[in-house]
Structures are given as C-alpha cells and as structure tokens.
Amino acid sequence: MSYVLHLLVYFNIFAILAISLNLVTGYLGLVSLSHAVFFGIGAYAYAIATVAWGWTFIPAVCLAVVLAILMSLPLSIASWRFRGAFFILVSLAFQVMCHGVVRNWYDAGASPGSLNNLTNGVFGIAAVPRPVLGGLVADSNAAYAIFSLMVFVAMALSSHLLMQSPWGRLLRAMRDDELATAGLGKPVRLAKCQLFAISSGMAAVAGVLYAGYVTFVDPTLISLDLSLLLLGMVIIGGLGRLRGAITGAFLLLAIFEVLQLVAFSDTAAAHLRMLLYGFMMVLVVHFRPQGVAGVRRLP
C-alpha cells in the first residue's frame, strides 16, 4: 500500500508538469526543451529557502513560484520573435545554460545557500523539510499523497477553467493564426508572457512537491533528459487536451512499473524504460501525431 501511495505522489507531480508543459506546447504550439528548468528552480528555491534561510512553507513556495516566473521571461520574450526550430534551439540553449549554472555554482569553502555556493553544485542540498501547513506536517506517504493529489486537482481545475475562458480562446486563436490574431488588435505578446508565467509557476509548484517528498535536490532536476522526458509525456499523451497530458504522465510512469514485473535489473529496466519512451515518441510522431488521447496534431 505504501508503494502505491508513493506511485500516486510521483504521478501527481509528473501530471502537474505535463499539464504545465501542455499549456505551452499544446495550446500555444511551441515545443520547449527547457521545462525542467522551472521544475528545478522551484525545487531548489524551496530547498534553499527552507534549509539555508529557515523560511516556512508558504513563503518558500511563493519564492519558488516568483523565481520561476522571472526565469520564464527570457523564454517568453524569445517566443515573440522565434517559432518552430529556432524556438526549440533557444529553449535548448536556455536549458543547457541553466543546468550549467546550477551544476557549477559551488564553492567548497562556503555553506549551501550562500552567494558563493548557492546550489552546492553536484552535491545538491539534502534534508529538505516536508511541507508544514497550519501545524500539519505531511510526513507519511499517505499524507503526502493526499496533499499532492489536492494540489494536482487544483492545478488541473485551474488549467481547465483557464482554457475555457476568453483568455484560453485567445491562446487557441494565436496558435491557429498568430498574425491574424494580432491583426485583430489582441495583445499577443502579453498573452505569451502570461502563459509562460502560468506554466512555469505550475512547474515550480511541482518542483516544491518533489523537493518536499524526496527531501533532496540536485542538478539532475534541471537536466535536458528530464526536459525530454516531460516533452515525451505530452507528445505521447496528446496535445491540446488536459486528459492528454494526464494520460501521458500515467503511461510513462506505468511503463516503469510494468518493467519491474519482468526480471530485469534496476539499471537495465531504467535504460529499457528510456528506450521505450524514445521509441514511443517516434511511433507517435509517425503514426499518431495527435497522441494517445489528444486532439491536436504536433505543431
């Protein structure tokens, strides 16, 4: 039962990430290879604020979200000018730069969280505290599963309501024909910045959940591999619909669990899982561009 609850926590975290990436890729039509950056920033901000600076849960979460939103600005401004392959390259460059900074911001003589050693480099930051809300600590798997489920439901509902609103219709119009939408006098650039801000904020919340659950953060949270994994979830699950993102997160987590039933070693199972992800991405792109549960084809 404890393992099932553990899986539920991971599903909630990755489903939030998939929903947030689906906003940018599915509704705006921009393929981003840097979504793990916002996830990692959220996790690191929460870890540094709580471990090094002694902040409580709510202020630390607010810091994580604000930082992620600020970091999304370069990408959203780049989206004004670039689309297609160029935007992918810009997001890739952004991803690699952020990963490099987090990985190398290290000084052996300084304590983690200080200016000289903000991220503690490859050693990461340990002993991240569990969330404490109104005196209640989510210190068991069951409590954390319920907490993360509540956050996931809130995020999914918010995303659904946003997309049903006039603002959501503006996004769909921009995706279908940005020039025509701008020609109608709609604030296209502002909408892009807003969308990236919301998407990165949601990813940061997922990062906070992850950091609070695993109680350890390291540069692998901001790796290109994780960005590719998240993109795979959204592509395989399907773009343009909430259920597509959730399906993608479920499928890719389920693959790993199914592989555990077969007599593979943990290492081999991890590589086989990634191989299957890559293979499914290629199959979806070639034979089912709308994904398993999506409605839109790839941009």
Add this chain to the structure above:
Amino acid sequence: MPLQIWVNGLGDGLSLALFALGVALVNSAIRVPAFALAGIYSLCPFFAWQILQMQGPVWFAMLVAVASGICLGMLLEWFNYRPMARRGASEATQILAGLGLLIVMAEAAALIWTTDSLLLRTGADRMIDVGGMRLSHSQILLFIIPLPVLMLFFLCLYRARLGLYLRALSDNPRELMLRGQNINRLRLLTFMVAGALTAVSALLSANDVGFDNYGGMPAFLLALVAMVLAGQNALAAVVIASIVLGLVRAMVGWWWAGHWQDVATFMLLVMLLLLRPDGLPGRRQRLEARF
C-alpha cells in the same frame, strides 16, 4: 594565453568541424537540425571498441565504425526523414522524431554495452614535444585525419558533378527536381556522407578523451552552435566556425574555468540567434530561395 592552449583548441575545433559539417550538410538538405546524428555519434565508437575487444586489427575496427555510420545514416533517411518529408511534416515534428531516435540509440548502447566511459586506445597516450608544446598522439591525430578528410570533401563538393548536385539540393531542391534529378537519391547520399563524417569525428574524440552512450548530445549541441555561427547552408564557413568555437572554448577554459565552457558556448548561441540568426557571414539571399 600559452600556445599550447591555442593548439589544444585548434585540435578540438578540427575534430568538431567534421561533425558540424555532417550536421550542416543534412540540415541543408532537409532544412531541420537532425538530432538523430547525435545517436550515430554515440554508437559508432562502440562498434570499433567491440572489434578491438575481439582482438581485431585497428584498421578493421575503424572501417567497421565508419561503415556503421554510413549504414545508420541511410536507415535514418529511409525510415524516418523521408516518410516525414513525403507527408510534409513540420520542423518541430521532425526534430521530435530525431530526439526520439537519439534516445533509442543512446539507450540501446547502454543496454548492449555499458554506460561507463570507455577509451578506444589502450594504454597511456605517448607525448611528443613540438616547439615547446607537449602533444599527445591522439591530439596529433586530431590534425592529421580531419585535414585530408575536409580537403577531400570540399574537392568533391566543388569539383565533382555529384557535389554540384548536393549544393543545388541545399539551395533549391524543387528546381533541382524539375531539372530531372532524383532528390531522394541525393538526400540518401547526404545522409551517408554525414554518417561517415560523424563516425570519423566520434572516433577521433573516442580515441582522445573517451566516449560513452550519452556523448552524442553534447557534441551535437556544439556542432549546432558552429552551424548557427556559420550561417545555415554555408558549409565552408562551418569549418571556420568550428575552429573558432574550439578556440573560444579553450580560451574560456584558460581564463575562467573548464566547467563554464558549455555555459559560455550557449550564451554565444543565444546572442547569435537574437542578433545574427543568419550567422556571422549573414549571407543575403532572395526570399524565394528559402523555400
């Protein structure tokens, strides 16, 4: 900065130039960065290593690795890029398919062989003193092998009829098709040449600093930066851009720190994309020629 650092950077740049040339060649034919080439870069050294492990001769191991690069290039074109081109797939779709194939190839190498870092050469590398600098045998190979390969490539590209068709393919494939040339065959040739160049570059790097199944992506990203620096469809400029990039990275390593090289490289990419997306040469061309 000591001459040693310049020479180190030049050697790395020449090795990168081969891979960057392959990436640029494919990009000029299909108009999309082919991430799957990074998978070829990851896989080819493993084939050579396997032959060496079976006590095969070195020349045979290298031949098998280059042949595998050519075959993998062909397979990529046949089963991935050509079907997508036929149905008019978007840039993003082709990039995603390439990324998926890269993941498949890298993880297949991990499953079949290992994720450990390996080295093609056996034993310690011998050092030679050249004009006050110390160069290893592997570093000398970085100069000896790329130079004739590049010369042969450009000789064929600018003197042979097939080279003329490849240049025409990168310029205006529709016009070339209307003139009766088989575009599919030329695209296949492009991928085969790119596969060979990728394999040679990977082998040089594998012999110098080692290789692992995830080494393709970092090398591809550097090749991508060199291609953007040179301006797309400017093959000769890609070689110069690669050398410049090698020197810049060597300078960053000397003046700042080695682990900041990647950050500096991608800052350069972002600045290029923002300020000079057509590359430093900034070749002017008619708008119709872009399609």
